Amino acid sequence: MSKPLSLTEENYLKTIFSLSDGQDNAVNTSALAKQINIASSSVTDMLKRLGEKGYIHYEKYQGVRLTDSGRSIAINIIRKHRLWEVFLVDKLHFSWDEVHEVAEQLEHIRSKKLTTRLYEFLNKPKFDPHGDPIPDENGNFPDMERNMLTDFNEGDTVTILGVNDDSPDFLKYLEQLNLKLGSILTINTILSHDRSMELRNQHNKTIMLSYISCQHIFCKKS
Amino acid sequence: MSKPLSLTEENYLKTIFSLSDGQDNAVNTSALAKQINIASSSVTDMLKRLGEKGYIHYEKYQGVRLTDSGRSIAINIIRKHRLWEVFLVDKLHFSWDEVHEVAEQLEHIRSKKLTTRLYEFLNKPKFDPHGDPIPDENGNFPDMERNMLTDFNEGDTVTILGVNDDSPDFLKYLEQLNLKLGSILTINTILSHDRSMELRNQHNKTIMLSYISCQHIFCKKS
DNA sequence: CATCAAATTTAGATGAGACGAATTTTTTTT
DNA sequence: AAAAAAAATTCGTCTCATCTAAATTTGATG
Ligand SMILES: [Mn+2]
Ligand SMILES: [Mn+2]
Ligand SMILES: [Mn+2]
Ligand SMILES: [Mn+2]
Numbered sequence: 001m002s003k004p005l006s007l008t009e010e011n012y013l014k015t016i017f018s019l020s021d022g023q024d025n026a027v028n029t030s031a032l033a034k035q036i037n038i039a040s041s042s043v044t045d046m047l048k049r050l051g052e053k054g055y056i057h058y059e060k061y062q063g064v065r066l067t068d069s070g071r072s073i074a075i076n077i078i079r080k081h082r083l084w085e086v087f088l089v090d091k092l093h094f095s096w097d098e099v100h101e102v103a104e105q106l107e108h109i110r111s112k113k114l115t116t117r118l119y120e121f122l123n124k125p126k127f128d129p130h131g132d133p134i135p136d137e138n139g140n141f142p143d144m145e146r147n148m149l150t151d152f153n154e155g156d157t158v159t160i161l162g163v164n165d166d167s168p169d170f171l172k173y174l175e176q177l178n179l180k181l182g183s184i185l186t187i188n189t190i191l192s193h194d195r196s197m198e199l200r201n202q203h204n205k206t207i208m209l210s211y212i213s214c215q216h217i218f219c220k221k222s
Numbered sequence: 223m224s225k226p227l228s229l230t231e232e233n234y235l236k237t238i239f240s241l242s243d244g245q246d247n248a249v250n251t252s253a254l255a256k257q258i259n260i261a262s263s264s265v266t267d268m269l270k271r272l273g274e275k276g277y278i279h280y281e282k283y284q285g286v287r288l289t290d291s292g293r294s295i296a297i298n299i300i301r302k303h304r305l306w307e308v309f310l311v312d313k314l315h316f317s318w319d320e321v322h323e324v325a326e327q328l329e330h331i332r333s334k335k336l337t338t339r340l341y342e343f344l345n346k347p348k349f350d351p352h353g354d355p356i357p358d359e360n361g362n363f364p365d366m367e368r369n370m371l372t373d374f375n376e377g378d379t380v381t382i383l384g385v386n387d388d389s390p391d392f393l394k395y396l397e398q399l400n401l402k403l404g405s406i407l408t409i410n411t412i413l414s415h416d417r418s419m420e421l422r423n424q425h426n427k428t429i430m431l432s433y434i435s436c437q438h439i440f441c442k443k444s
Numbered sequence: 445c446a447t448c449a450a451a452t453t454t455a456g457a458t459g460a461g462a463c464g465a466a467t468t469t470t471t472t473t474t
Numbered sequence: 475a476a477a478a479a480a481a482a483t484t485c486g487t488c489t490c491a492t493c494t495a496a497a498t499t500t501g502a503t504g
Contacts, residue, residue: 008461029482042462044483049460061469061482092339102333109331111324117314230491251452264492266453271490283452283499 005055007108010077011036012046013055014107016066017074022141026063075139076115081107082128083118089129090122096129096180097171130171131162131181131218149197149214157186158219165216174217177207184222227277229330232299233258234268235277236329238288239296244363248285297361298337303329304350305340311351312344318351318402319393352393353384353403353440371419371436379408380441387438396439399429406444 005013015035019027029047033040051058055070066074084106088094094102116137119125125134126142133141146161160183163171174180178201188198188206195211209217227235237257241249251269255262273280277292288296306328310316316324338359341347347356348364355363368383382405385393396402400423410428411420417433431439 006460030480038461039463040482041464041484045461088336092336092343094335094339098335102331102336105331105333109324109327111327113316113320114310114314114324117316121314228490252450260491261493262452263454263494267491270453 002053004110005073008046009050009055010073010108012050013066013070013074014077014081016056016064017071017078020065024065026065028063032064072139075135077107079135079139080109080115082132082134083115083122083125085128085130086122086125086134087118095171095175097168097175099129100166100168127162127181129181130166131160146218146220149209149217149219150195150211152187152219152221154187154190157184157222159184159222160217160219162218163216164218170213170216173213179207179217185219224275226332227295230268231272231277232295232330234272235288235292235296236299236303238278238286239293239300242287246287248287250285254286294361297357299329301357301361302331302337304354304356305337305344305347307350307352308344308347308356309340317393317397319390319397321351322388322390349384349403351403352388353382368440368442371431371439371441372417372433374409374441374443376409376412379406379444381406381444382439383442384440385438386440392435392438395435400427401429401439407441 012032015032016027019025019031019035029040029043032047033043036043047056047058047064050056050070051064055067055073057065057067081103084103085099088099088102089096119137127133127144131146133144135141144161148164149158152158160179160181162181163174165171179185184202185199185207188200190197195214197209197211197214199207199209201207234254237254238249241247241253241257251262251265254269255265258265269278269280269286272278272292273286277289277295279287279289303325306325307321310321310324311318341359349355349366353368355366357363366383370386371380374380382401382403384403385396387393401407406424407421407429409419410422412418413420417436419431419433419436421429421431423429
């Protein structure tokens with residue numbers, strides 16, 4: 001039985017996983033520093049330690065990759081984060097822009113039984129309030145096919161499946177436009193000069209979205 | 223806005239509150255050391271720091287008392303601890319001997335809104351699964367009148383209101399005897415040589431409890 | 445009330461996690 | 475391929491929370 005990881009270490013592993021897109025891509029020191037909001041010298045320190053403990057493969061100047069054990073820890077943190085987000089929205093009626101900050105704390109609670117029971121209490125959800133997939137007990141993510149809104153064409157009708165940006169600002173913006181998971185939109189026009197989209201919702205209301213915004217919305221054809 | 227307390231500092235304040243029985247009794251360095259399971263020199267260090275920050279009144283060699291701000295922080299931690307225990311038992315079907323350890327972690331989650339919403343979700347409970355009172359938003363504990371089982375006499379009929387010992391061992395022991403909050407017992411005999419009690423439950427079953435066990439059970443006359 | 449034991453504090457160290465400044469390595473530009 | 479820029483690492487230092495061992499204070503006992 002090895003000593004449990006510190007909260008800080010858990011956050012590094014989780015962040016490495018996210019920045020490597022769940023793949024085996026190497027992650028930069030500076031990308032981590034930026035994401036965690038810390039000096040890059042501190043990141044280098046921590047990477048050495050995590051490397052020695054066997055959670056990551058770390059070669060000076062070469063970036064970092066998770067080992068199997070690091071990866072499985074990261075996925076477990078993400079599982080807990082997303083389950084708590086579901087709890088906060090479904091049971092405690094938080095709005096989708098309020099949950100991330102609290103889930104950042106709750107994701108570190110250590111109790112196998114708690115995670116299992118919460119999962120059941122929430123009816124084994126597959127997606128969190130932002131449409132992100134929740135890995136199962138074994139760390140497997142549910143299948144899903146989704147693309148950025150920017151990948152579709154004029155005339156396509158799509159359903160919103162998720163967002164790529166959990167920031168309260170963006171989420172409140174979407175809420176205000178009455179855009180949520182499940183909303184159905186038809187692409188009227190894609191403006192060529194800035195690639196912004198003119199969309200039509202189910203009530204025939206027109207909505208304009210910048211290219212940047214469209215990059216933060218996941219959809220499927222419907 | 224002062225920097226939030228560390229988890230360690232919160233635990234000190236909570237423990238000082240508990241050891242002073244919620245009154246203004248001075249608490250010893252060594253009592254704290256024992257309870258927190260730490261060297262007493264470490265306690266001295268921490269008390270200095272907490273004193274400088276204004277959460278406690280600390281005079282060398284004279285023990286420690288909470289200030290108003292320290293007290294209110296302590297009560298808030300206890301409120302959260304007990305609310306989470308209710309959640310774990312009522313919603314996630316934990317048994318009363320499993321919840322304390324997890325609540326020790328959950329009590330440190332910082333979100334005013336979370337506490338408020340949880341309180342409402344649980345229907346504003348007044349007592350936790352061990353019969354301990356849950357302070358309200360303003361830090362006021364619900365009124366309650368209760369005495370140790372050892373305070374009653376032969377022939378008295380009492381209702382169990384709570385326990386004084388949250389250890390899994392003791393709680394499992396009670397469960398096994400089918401004793402729980404609300405159980406009604408009549409005191410048949412109090413043995414004079416060891417003050418142990420012979421009790422009768424609602425199904426006319428006889429239960430023997432040692433004096434020590436009786437000291438850990440709170441009751442009211444019924 | 446002087447002595448001794450217990451409780452408490454002080455002193456000195458350590459490890460984790462953070463920082464900024466200086467240095468080194470890698471990458472990009474001329 | 476040299477120079478410049480960017481990225482990453484090393485170095486020295488800081489704070490927090492902890493420890494053990496030594497010194498001090500308190501308070502109990504003869
Ligand atoms: Mn989130
Ligand atoms: Mn999410
Ligand atoms: Mn408890
Ligand atoms: Mn309790």
